[in-house]
Amino acid sequence: MTSRLGRDRRRHTIAAPPGAPTVSPRRRVVVVGGGIAGLAAATGLAERGVAVDLVERQPYLGGRVGGWTVALPDGHRAGMSRGFHAFFRQYYNLRALLARADPDLAVLRPVADYPLVDAHGRLDSFRGLPRTPPWNALAFALRSPTFGVSGLLRVAAREALPLTDVRVPDVYTTLDGLDARAFLDRVRFPAPARHLAFDVFSRSFFAPPERLSAAELAVMFHLYFLGSAEGLVFDVPSRPFHTLWQPLAAYLTAHGVRVRTGLSVDRIERTSEGFRVHAGAETIPADGVVLAADVPGLRDVVAASAGLGPPWWRERVANLATAPPFCVLRAWLDRPVDRRRPAFLATGGSPPLDNVSVLDRYDADAAAWAARTGGSVVELHAYSVVAGDDAEVRRDTRARLWRRLREVYPETTAARAVAEEVLWRSDCPLFPPGSFAVRPGVGTPVPGLALAGDGVRVDLPVALMERAATTGWLAANHLLASWGAAGHDVVTVPVRGRNAVLRALAARFGPRPEKVVDEATTV
Template sequence: MNQLSNSPESSTFSRRTLLKWFGIGSIAGVTGYSRFSKPQPTVFQRDTLKLPRMLNQDKSVVVIGAGLAGLACAYELSQRGFAVTLLEKSPQLGGKIASWQVEAVGETFIMEHGFHGFFPQYYNLNSLVTELGINEHFQSLNFYAVVYRDRKYQPEVFRPSRSAFPWNIIDLAIASPNRLQWGINLINLKHLQVFQAITGFQREKNYRRFDNISVADWVEKEFPRGLYDLYFLPFAKSSLNAPDLMSVGELMQFFHFYFFGNPEGLAFNGTKDDMGTSLVQPIAKAILSNGGKIITGATVSEISAVEGKIDSLKYLIGTNKNNVPFWVKRNSVVADEKIEYFGAADEVFAAQIGAQEAISLTCTHQGCTVKKTDDGKFHCPCHGAVFADDGKVLKGPAQRDLNKFKVVQRQDEELQLVATNQESTLPQTITADYYVFATDVPGVQQLFKRINGDVEQKVRSQVANLSIADPFAVCRFWFDRDFHWEQSSFTSLSGYQLTDSITLYHRIQEQFIDWAKRTGGSVVELHAYCYKEKQFPTQETLLTTFEQELYEIVPELKQAKVLHRELVNQHNFSGYPPNSYAERPETSTGVSNLIFAGDWVKMPFPCGLMERAVSSGLLAANEILSRESLQRRSLLSVNPEGLLQI
């Protein structure tokens, strides 16, 4: 059922409405958008009073999670005189933009979670870059392309533009080799409704109308097919949410931010080095230079809540072993002739049949669950760490062996375990005036499981109901030769079973450019934004499919030799499914000294991806600044409303 045709707000179009759109008033409105007077960013938050910027008393903040949201929040508060402690579970900072070392072709390289583009309308992220003085770490990619597996569409090429809506659509139509295949017929009432919906964005109205239906269901009937194939499908998947699990309301927000409400044009920058070197480390250095503390490898073990607020928390460094005996049930999913599995989700344990010792299958790098492969070793599906069958680390980025546990007793289908005592650590206790939870969705849900005491039930429910998108995967290949490629160095791909983009790292990042010059080789990365686990249940199926599709995308590479492969696979990106907006947590919570930050937080203005994470962190900092009567940071966004509203 088409959602637009059933919406009471869009069920009829009067003659007056049509005249408003296409009559004299519409023409005047369109021509009023000059190419030479581009609309300016919208200031979301600006204090009218002149308030102090710096804190003049002792106030402390604990930020949990050092992804972009946590880093941005800690950065702003440390600049204002707060005593900031930033806790990160991983050895590396950065979350989804973290970097780590890998060994390949006899050399050491820096690996990351795939290519990230920095768009000009990332106003808040770009303001941090300017403040840190690191603009030279970024470079323009000049243009980028979308290539379609279905040969009925020619590649689309997007270049820098200074034209806002509607000129950007006019420019796109003029430049597009597929313009006659868009399939838009504004005489068709339902096509007209679609056009109005995507160009007349109003945030609250948008979510009320469209949050109850998925993108896949919405486009099923009488949606302009060419428009969907050419733009909606590839760009919707770049949000890392699959069309069958993504709210139309969220898609509208996404398109308004990146295109219809964006006055900056379609172009972006990339980093000259890895994301850790280019962005994460400079932010961390600024936090430390202002007296902030950053603690990595820190796992929060307990959070104490008293009288409706956070009183203190405990965290462990390193091994994170539980010295209290606990029971785990037999895992009914994983079967093995030699190994018994107990526990589930991210707390799985393995023991040789009849053995008196078990190992945790939680990777000591970032907490992913490792899996046994045909070689008898345990491989981490997220970042490629490898462990022997006894838990000994064989390959990084993990630095510690898998944790070991003694089998205390067996009872039917349960096992009682207790951590072995060697290398055990005592928890550290920390108290603060404010606490900011800035982890990913699995992380914040784990934090709430560790809260002891009374916490408002609504907040618990909101966190518990957060969704995780389908997993994403990245595979980077080192080849012994280069190849001809006429598209952009980063190119979106559409129509493939797994692959959604290709990045030529040996033409973008300096470490790979240098290697390619010395060896004549190439470094190519394929990215799957949101694949279905049922289709690709193992690392082997992912690797095989990536390689097969790469040879279809770049046939020349069939004659090349693969020198090395690195697979990154994670399942922690925020999901935006239908009916999730209303109950999405906001920055301020029902817990008086608890603040939320992360791309899963309900945002009061249009934003997406990295800009959404950074903006949420700065919004969290602003909430604390406001409570202390300090000047808030001005936050920018695109125009919050679309041009063609009815």
């Protein structure tokens, strides 16, 4: 990999399964879902000579990182999406996917900092921190106004040891039965620091800490802090999401992939020759299938596909949970926000606001609109919105988001929204305590069928977009191996703590994990 795909010399490579350079005789696979997982699976298969039909129900590719355009009052069309996404440097498998069509990853623009601010105005910053663990996390804590030396001294060191040597998947044995809030209580993290250092990240899973597995929180801490030397800042795409995936779509088409958008798969039928995939009026024969739909879509397709897999596996799919609803509010303002505002600001203790993005700082589409009008484009996120009467909750959430924006960025008080788009979704996977052992994995009990997506179990230290990309590559490898063809390397941060002293302390004083083994769900 080039430096654009990672600088950490201790990153972990899972070597591709060996085999022939191409599949022979040629096979046909239907990939259901055109999000990151489906795009990775389609790429991995097509590069080995498999005939691929990529079927996506939306009119665009990218899934939850896709986009579309909306009409503005001035007659122009502008990009819209499901919200901000951070492309961290340790997202090796996602970046490898993007690099297929953009070898230099020129589309990604570095963000110098993403400050975290709490309700009292205390600000944490990632600017200028060392890249190497554990000095990155230590420097962050020591200079934080919400943590500092006194906060470090109050932490229950023994209870925090699992964070210093996160071993995947062993960490799920020791921590998956505990929720993230209970774990942080046990560790005695100072409440203000918890809001910024953990709650902000746990809510990026679209779940409140009490509904998130402590093991997932530990894996997150390992992935972003103590497990990686790629640094704590990230990149963002300079292209709007409605154009981001076009180069990769062209790459796939050049490799013979039939990209089908606006087509929804209803059910999958097993046959003596393989599968028949039913999508509206069409029936697509296939030797293999990758189900890379979101959690609701996966549940629906499996439920409608009688006889697809044994009852125990179908029950695991049916029991996959989704996180509470989230809201994205994007506004085109008639005046600029202060030029010193960062591209992205995370907020803690200011519900319902979780973060603010100033899109014209990095998005070419928003920047062009701002330059033409003298305004700005801002985006507000509210993750994991408390349930209630839908209409009432939505009206209240919108009003409170506007109030919070004006508190955080007072200059927006005088601004008028030239246009506004409010989006609600509730289709993100939820990782509640105790769910890891029964989460379906990439491999399935159905020969020729694989799963992919960020809700799918994978025994590697990955999360969010990177989990989606990783499972996509692994799904391709799973099918390719069954046909005797070579797969593709998968790269992650180290699968255990990287500091020998901290590992020794965790081994001596911390809980002794036993590896989770469930052959029914792992590859």
